[in-house]
Amino acid sequence: MTKGRFGDFGGQYIPETLMSELYALEAAYEASKRDPDFQAELTTLFNTYANRPSLLYFAEKMTRELGGAKVYLKREDLNHTGSHKINNVLGQALLAKRRNKTRVIAETGAGQHGVAAATAAALLGLECEVFMGREDTERQALNVYRMELLGAKVHTVTSGTATLKDAVNEAMREWVSRVDDTHYVLGSVMGPHPFPTMVRDFQAVISAEARAQILACEGCLPAAVLACVGGGSNAIGSFYHFIPDADVRLIGCEAAGRGIETGQHAATIATGAEGVFHGMKSYFCQDADGQIAPVYSISAGLDYPGIGPEHAWLHQSGRAEYVPITDEEAVCAFEYLAHSEGIICAIESAHALAHALTLVPRLPKDTSVIICLSGRGDKDVAAIARYRGRSIHE
Amino acid sequence: MSSVANGTPGTPGAPGTPDAPGATDTPGTPGTPGTPGATGTPGAPGAPVTPASSRIAGAFAEHKALIAFLTAGDPSLARTEEYVAALEKAGVDLIEIGIPFSDPIAEGPIIQQASLRALASGTTIGDCIALARRLRARTQLPLVFMTYLNPVFHYGYEAFFADCEQAGVDGIIVPDLPFEEKGEMEPFVRAHGLELISMLAPTSEARVARIAREARGFLYLVSSLGVTGVRESITTDLRPIIAAVRAVSDVPIAVGFGVHTPKQARELAALCDGVIIGSAIVQRIGASPATAAADLSAWLSPIRAALE
Numbered sequence: 001m002t003k004g005r006f007g008d009f010g011g012q013y014i015p016e017t018l019m020s021e022l023y024a025l026e027a028a029y030e031a032s033k034r035d036p037d038f039q040a041e042l043t044t045l046f047n048t049y050a051n052r053p054s055l056l057y058f059a060e061k062m063t064r065e066l067g068g069a070k071v072y073l074k075r076e077d078l079n080h081t082g083s084h085k086i087n088n089v090l091g092q093a094l095l096a097k098r099r100n101k102t103r104v105i106a107e108t109g110a111g112q113h114g115v116a117a118a119t120a121a122a123l124l125g126l127e128c129e130v131f132m133g134r135e136d137t138e139r140q141a142l143n144v145y146r147m148e149l150l151g152a153k154v155h156t157v158t159s160g161t162a163t164l165k166d167a168v169n170e171a172m173r174e175w176v177s178r179v180d181d182t183h184y185v186l187g188s189v190m191g192p193h194p195f196p197t198m199v200r201d202f203q204a205v206i207s208a209e210a211r212a213q214i215l216a217c218e219g220c221l222p223a224a225v226l227a228c229v230g231g232g233s234n235a236i237g238s239f240y241h242f243i244p245d246a247d248v249r250l251i252g253c254e255a256a257g258r259g260i261e262t263g264q265h266a267a268t269i270a271t272g273a274e275g276v277f278h279g280m281k282s283y284f285c286q287d288a289d290g291q292i293a294p295v296y297s298i299s300a301g302l303d304y305p306g307i308g309p310e311h312a313w314l315h316q317s318g319r320a321e322y323v324p325i326t327d328e329e330a331v332c333a334f335e336y337l338a339h340s341e342g343i344i345c346a347i348e349s350a351h352a353l354a355h356a357l358t359l360v361p362r363l364p365k366d367t368s369v370i371i372c373l374s375g376r377g378d379k380d381v382a383a384i385a386r387y388r389g390r391s392i393h394e
Numbered sequence: 395m396s397s398v399a400n401g402t403p404g405t406p407g408a409p410g411t412p413d414a415p416g417a418t419d420t421p422g423t424p425g426t427p428g429t430p431g432a433t434g435t436p437g438a439p440g441a442p443v444t445p446a447s448s449r450i451a452g453a454f455a456e457h458k459a460l461i462a463f464l465t466a467g468d469p470s471l472a473r474t475e476e477y478v479a480a481l482e483k484a485g486v487d488l489i490e491i492g493i494p495f496s497d498p499i500a501e502g503p504i505i506q507q508a509s510l511r512a513l514a515s516g517t518t519i520g521d522c523i524a525l526a527r528r529l530r531a532r533t534q535l536p537l538v539f540m541t542y543l544n545p546v547f548h549y550g551y552e553a554f555f556a557d558c559e560q561a562g563v564d565g566i567i568v569p570d571l572p573f574e575e576k577g578e579m580e581p582f583v584r585a586h587g588l589e590l591i592s593m594l595a596p597t598s599e600a601r602v603a604r605i606a607r608e609a610r611g612f613l614y615l616v617s618s619l620g621v622t623g624v625r626e627s628i629t630t631d632l633r634p635i636i637a638a639v640r641a642v643s644d645v646p647i648a649v650g651f652g653v654h655t656p657k658q659a660r661e662l663a664a665l666c667d668g669v670i671i672g673s674a675i676v677q678r679i680g681a682s683p684a685t686a687a688a689d690l691s692a693w694l695s696p697i698r699a700a701l702e
Contacts, residue, residue: 002574013543013570015500016605017595017616159506160497172499177620179597276543276570277497289518290548291496 004193006313012192014172014279021179026194028099033201038094045090046205049123050080052087054206056213056370062340069223069363071356074210074372076234077345083375084203084234085116089185091202093120096183103127103178106185107171109136109164109230110300110348111143112375113187118152120185128152131170134162136300143379161294164230164304168278188231189308192279196308203237210370211241223367224249224359227374228351229322230266230302232311234374239320249321251359252311253351255297256324266295268307269315269322277305282312298327298387301348301375329354331387334377346375347384447589449536449564450611453487454646458701459612459668460485460659460694461648463540464675465492465508467517469683471525477679480687482535485698489529490567490670493522493541500569502623504673508680519545523557530562538565538591538611543579551582559586565611567591573605594639595619596630602638612646613639615666617653624673625652628662636665656700663701671697 003026004010012022032038046052055075063071076084089106096104104126108114114130121128130152137144137156144154160166168191175184189196189203207225214222225242227235229252242248257265265271272283277292285293285305297303314320330347333354338344345353349372356371363369377384385392453459462481466474478489494512498505526537539558546554546568558566565588571579576590583590589611594602596619606613615635617628632649639647649662650670659669671694678693679686 002577011575012572013575014572015569015595015616016572016593016601017597017619019572019574020597020599020601159503160510165497169497169499173502173621176500179619273548276547278499279570284544286544286548290545291513292544 002193004197006196006310007316009281009309009312009316010193010196011281011309012279013276013281014192015176017176018179018192022192022194024099025183028095029194029198032095032098038098042091042094045094046087050086050090051078052205053209053213054078056210056217058217059341062337065340066357066360068361068365070218070365070368071360072214072217072222072368072370073341073343074206074238074370076206077343077349077373077376081112081116081119082378083112083116083346084206084237084372085113085187085375086119087205087237088187088199088202088233089113089116089120092183092185092198093117093124093126096126096185097124099183101126101181101183103129103182104185105129105131105171105174105182106187107131107164107167108143108187109133109167109303110379111136111140111147112301112346112379114147114152114154115143115150117185117187118147118150121152122150129155129174131155131157131167131174133157133164133167136163136167139383140300140379164300165278165292172278188233189236189310190231190278190280190282190306196280196310199233200236200240200310203233204240206234206237206372207239207241210238214368214370218368221245221248222370223363224251224369225372226251226253226352226356226359226369227372228252228302228348229254229307229311230299230304230348231306232308234372236308236310238370238372239314243314243319250314250319251355252320252322253325253355254307254322255299255302255351256326257296257298259326260324264296265324266297266303266305267324268305269311270324272305272307280306280309282309283307283315298330298383299347299351301346302351323355325351325354327387331384333357334380334384343373344377344381345373346377347380349374350377447564447587447611449534450488450538450589453536454612454667458663459487459646459648460698460701461488461490461650461668461670462486462675462694463490463492463650463670463672464679465494465505465512466522466525467494467512467515468508468676468679469511470515471517471521473679473683474525475528476687477690478529478533480691481694482533484691484694486535486694487668488536488538490538490540490672491522491526493519493539493545495542495545498542500621502621502673504624504677504680505622508676511680519549519554523561523563526558526563527561536564537562538567539563540567540569543568543571546579551579555582555586555588558588563588565589565591567593567614569593573601573608594635596632596635598635602635603642606639606643606645609643609645612648612668614670615647615649617649617651617662620651622651622673624654624677628652628658632665656696659697660700669701
């Protein structure tokens with residue numbers, strides 16, 4: 001059993017060429033954790049650039065309409081660049097700079113992580129190249145242009161299924177070729193150690209804030225914390241500081257696409273098997289021969305066949321629950337939040353919201369729940385319109 | 395109360411039953427190391443030399459070894475058998491058989507596409523083992539599988555290496571299983587008399603001695619940063635790494651990634667014990683599957699000559 005394990009999950013299943021770099025990255029990361037200058041610089045960027053702390057908003061109207069637990073929304077959608085992804089990229093870009101790397105690369109699905117990485121690179125003066133599946137460059141054309149505006153070069157990935165997993169494959173292949181001057185800003189709590197731990201730590205600011213905020217508002221901990229899960233970075237960030245609070249239910253909502261029974265989904269925990277891919281041991285959607293399965297979700301950000309190893313462990317140990325949410329349920333929740341609270345959230349976040357719509361009415365009124373709104377929904381408006389039969393293109 | 399997701403890690407996500415012989419119902423929970431199958435030989439250091447290790451050693455015994463890689467089932471298993479026969483005739487000393495994987499992160503476009511062609515033709519792990527069994531019936535060439543960890547993990551380590559032993563496979567190369575992680579698989583490899591081939595890269599620096607001390611069969615030295623492919627020139631100075639290996643181990647060293655000309659082969663052979671040619675072979679197969687067997691024999695002959 002090696003480093004970076006969550007139970008049996010995690011590890012460093014990566015070509016030999018990258019191993020020395022992973023050791024160096026881990027050492028630099030551990031040093032940065034103990035370095036007050038690094039921490040102060042990151043906190044300053046969080047507070048003065050990324051708009052942290054993010055609000056914990058009491059959704060009063062939604063609470064009244066659902067008639068159960070009080071609903072609080074953790075507003076990561078209000079961060080600079082519009083999602084929680086900025087928390088991680090600022091941390092990693094600072095670290096890359098400190099390690100004298102001149103160039104960062106990133107994979108992206110919906111484009112949120114790519115935009116965040118391009119933003120951090122622009123701010124800190126690093127070259128940036130982003131790998132994005134051809135299918136995603138087409139459905140998220142606006143984000144491609146946004147990354148280019150920020151000075152990044154976007155590579156369209158046509159290999160394999162031309163989606164997020166292939167973008168990760170290509171980013172890893174590029175990293176192996178330029179490991180000397182390039183840092184790979186992985187966008188989620190996945191990949192080989194130290195990424196799942198490092199990305200978790202950068203995203204844990206979400207639950208550090210939320211826990212203090214809910215205690216200030218309610219005087220007690222919430223009954224549940226809900227977040228959507230693809231790779232799982234906003235979810236682990238939302239869960240982390242609540243993990244020791246055994247009475248707080250932690251609920252991850254994964255993409256059931258057109259329905260588990262259709263086979264067109266990305267519900268890794270519900271249908272996947274244990275495996276080893278993209279540097280980690282975890283659960284993966286795969287076929288009977290261990291080939292990684294094509295996955296589908298209306299949400300490009302959840303369209304990934306794996307899940308971070310810490311989630312695999314939280315699932316196996318029973319500490320967290322994972323529920324599948326269909327496209328239809330997510331779209332209904334997306335529309336509901338727009339009507340009821342005047343918030344257009346990311347379709348990814350709408351998966352967590354959808355589960356809350358059924359959970360909250362069944363919880364006592366003197367309890368509360370926190371739902372992480374991981375991102376804003378501007379990027380999804382055209383796709384939702386098309387889903388509802390209105391032909392709108394960006 | 396919503397139900398906890400019904401994770402059933404023992405059930406493959408796709409419909410259908412594993413059709414591979416010996417496929418296990420409990421992927422990811424291989425048997426306990428140290429309880430090998432009935433025919434297995436405990437692989438403790440100093441265990442008697444097995445036929446597998448002697449076949450691999452034989453590849454390096456007489457001259458600089460020429461190692462050829464090809465992907466099983468590209469474009470069909472019957473063709474793969476034909477190509478292996480041609481490679482043997484061309485003087486290849488060891489065959490690396492790629493078990494296709496959907497997402498081969500260490501491969502460049504040539505081998506990626508070969509993997510996809512092989513999967514598209516329906517090639518399974520079970521097919522690859524059966525292929526090895528057929529090859530073993532007619533040749534004593536060392537046969538080494540090259541694949542990624544997930545298909546083997548999913549099959550189950552014990553079942554996979556028991557089937558490999560029975561088929562006459564001599565070793566395995568797993569590019570996404572570095573030194574640090576090999577402990578979970580190596581006991582099964584050794585228990586069934588196969589060798590786990592270790593890899594070294596230009597970035598291995600401080601790791602060389604540790605890896606070389608435990609290396610068995612041969613050491614696969616990656617020539618350059620990056621993925622597999624055809625390289626015009628190999629610019630890495632491999633001499634310090636090779637010297638560091640020689641200081642602690644007698645294990646043969648073979649260099650791969652990019653090799654495709656007699657000149658490269660000659661220059662590398664002066665430093666090490668063998669060269670590995672993959673992408674250049676796979677490219678010829680992809681370009682003209684029907685004539686590749688004859689083409690490969692002719693194309694390899696100057697490379698073979700350069701190694702003498």
